Amino acid sequence: MSLHLYDTSTRTVREFVPVEPGRVSMYLCGATVQAPPHIGHIRSGVNFDVLRRWLLRQGYDVIFCRNVTDLDDKIIRVAASEGVPWFVVSERNQRAFTWAYDQLGCLPPTVEPRAMGHVPEMVELMRRLMDKGHAYASGGDVYFDVVSYADRYGKLSNQKLENMRAAGDTDTDSLKHDPRDFALWKGAKPGEPTWPTPWGRGRPGWHLECSAMATKYLGGTFDIHGGGVDLIFPHHENEIAQSQAAGDGFARYWLHNGMLKLGGEKMSKSLGNSLLIPDMLRKVRAVELRYYLVAAHYRSAIDYSDEALQEAAAGYRRIEGFVTRAAEVIHDVDAAAPLPQAFVDALDDDLNVSQALAVVHEVVREGNVALAQGNKEQVARLLAETQNMLDVIGLDPRSEQWRTTGDSGLREVVDALVAVALEQRQAARARKDYAAADAIRDQLAAAGIVVEDTPQGPRWELAR
Numbered sequence: 001m002s003l004h005l006y007d008t009s010t011r012t013v014r015e016f017v018p019v020e021p022g023r024v025s026m027y028l029c030g031a032t033v034q035a036p037p038h039i040g041h042i043r044s045g046v047n048f049d050v051l052r053r054w055l056l057r058q059g060y061d062v063i064f065c066r067n068v069t070d071l072d073d074k075i076i077r078v079a080a081s082e083g084v085p086w087f088v089v090s091e092r093n094q095r096a097f098t099w100a101y102d103q104l105g106c107l108p109p110t111v112e113p114r115a116m117g118h119v120p121e122m123v124e125l126m127r128r129l130m131d132k133g134h135a136y137a138s139g140g141d142v143y144f145d146v147v148s149y150a151d152r153y154g155k156l157s158n159q160k161l162e163n164m165r166a167a168g169d170t171d172t173d174s175l176k177h178d179p180r181d182f183a184l185w186k187g188a189k190p191g192e193p194t195w196p197t198p199w200g201r202g203r204p205g206w207h208l209e210c211s212a213m214a215t216k217y218l219g220g221t222f223d224i225h226g227g228g229v230d231l232i233f234p235h236h237e238n239e240i241a242q243s244q245a246a247g248d249g250f251a252r253y254w255l256h257n258g259m260l261k262l263g264g265e266k267m268s269k270s271l272g273n274s275l276l277i278p279d280m281l282r283k284v285r286a287v288e289l290r291y292y293l294v295a296a297h298y299r300s301a302i303d304y305s306d307e308a309l310q311e312a313a314a315g316y317r318r319i320e321g322f323v324t325r326a327a328e329v330i331h332d333v334d335a336a337a338p339l340p341q342a343f344v345d346a347l348d349d350d351l352n353v354s355q356a357l358a359v360v361h362e363v364v365r366e367g368n369v370a371l372a373q374g375n376k377e378q379v380a381r382l383l384a385e386t387q388n389m390l391d392v393i394g395l396d397p398r399s400e401q402w403r404t405t406g407d408s409g410l411r412e413v414v415d416a417l418v419a420v421a422l423e424q425r426q427a428a429r430a431r432k433d434y435a436a437a438d439a440i441r442d443q444l445a446a447a448g449i450v451v452e453d454t455p456q457g458p459r460w461e462l463a464r
């Protein structure tokens with residue numbers, strides 16, 4: 001089987017074939033930066049990071065564009081409440097998002113455009129829509145005329161125009177030709193930042209931003225557009241309407257991640273039920289949080305619980321335990337070793353990471369048996385398979401990312417210190433000074449280090 005993905009626009013799992021052989025262009029709706037990220041935002045980030053890594057593993061050259069919405073009503077409100085300019089709020093929170101994506105091991109985007117740096121591209125898109133009769137200016141605003149695009153509007157979200165309710169703010173209904181028309185551009189309001197257009201000063205509507213940025217960096221037709229299911233309507237429906245009405249092919253596959261919820265409700269900056277990343281990193285290590293966020297199928301909803309998080313962390317530590325022990329015996333890991341077919345099939349089947357992780361756990365179980373039997377050849381093969389699979393999901397404990405962050409960065413240092421202590425314990429045993437040998441073991445235990453004697457010699461672990 002080749003890669004198949006669930007495409008919201010056709011409501012089917014279909015074969016992924018990029019526009020250009022060997023190259024994949026991908027756009028992900030990134031953050032509106034009125035507040036720092038919660039784990040729901042980062043769930044979206046890490047799930048699309050796994051897709052990107054899977055495409056890279058298959059040899060594709062991937063152009064990944066994730067935008068930042070650096071100005072909107074919510075940012076303006078936060079800035080006003082703090083008495084600072086809008087960009088103070090968006091810069092601060094954008095840094096918090098970047099930090100969080102980095103902590104969770106997301107590869108940096110190929111390009112990360114900010115909306116307010118792309119106003120000329122938005123004006124040009126509005127011009128094209130006006131010329132084709134799909135947009136009109138009214139009272140300083142510019143609107144998309146949904147009736148002019150009636151036959152196709154609603155395809156993505158599977159609804160018919162006649163059943164749709166009015167878009168957004170009813171205050172502006174008197175300016176619209178139809179209450180379902182949505183704003184491409186919002187006319188200047190006192191105290192708000194504005195940019196010039198041929199139809200007056202103002203600021204862009206959110207939907208227009210993504211259409212303009214996606215096509216600027218990925219072209220008129222590109223492969224994958226992603227975001228959370230919360231964005232299907234109206235945001236993505238409107239992106240399609242704007243871009244296709246202007247004459248662009250736009251995205252060929254629409255992928256949506258399920259929501260991370262708390263008590264059954266979407267985790268949301270606006271609802272104030274956010275679990276922020278620094279707080280989460282006091283509960284578990286970043287790699288364990290990533291494991292938790294990718295372990296469920298990307299399209300399913302997750303209802304957050306501390307218990308499930310701790311269970312996921314324990315699951316990851318089982319994998320990590322094997323990798324660490326095996327790496328003590330095997331020094332050269334074959335990065336080109338093939339991935340188990342069951343793992344490949346799982347990811348090719350609409351990125352079924354939970355199934356793929358089940359394969360990892362199976363290989364780890366076999367690996368532990370091989371370790372216990374001292375079967376070095378088997379251990380080498382299973383360690384290579386495990387690390388190569390984990391690399392695709394961004395979870396390899398021996399990768400640069402996880403070796404140098406959190407407590408795993410100190411592992412080599414502790415390893416050397418424990419080796420010295422264990423040599424002394426060995427020497428004490430050799431001279432039959434068992435009291436001294438036990439004292440060394442007890443001191444290590446007091447420092448949180450548990451020593452286990454194995455047929456391959458003593459090894460240590462942190463007591464957790």
Ligand SMILES: Nc1ncnc2c1ncn2[C@@H]1O[C@H](COP(=O)(O)OP(=O)(O)OP(=O)(O)O)[C@@H](O)[C@H]1O
Pocket residue numbers: 028029030031032033039040041042043044226227228229230231257258259260261266267268269270271
């Ligand atoms: N709870 C969540 N679970 C999963 N993905 C989410 C969640 N909240 C937002 N996302 C996704 O994260 C990305 C960035 O979201 P954005 O900043 O637009 O969030 P938002 O919906 O405005 O946030 P909020 O509702 O928290 O104020 C989008 O792709 C969005 O779909």
Ligand SMILES: [Zn+2]
Pocket residue numbers: 028029030210235
């Ligand atoms: Zn968007």
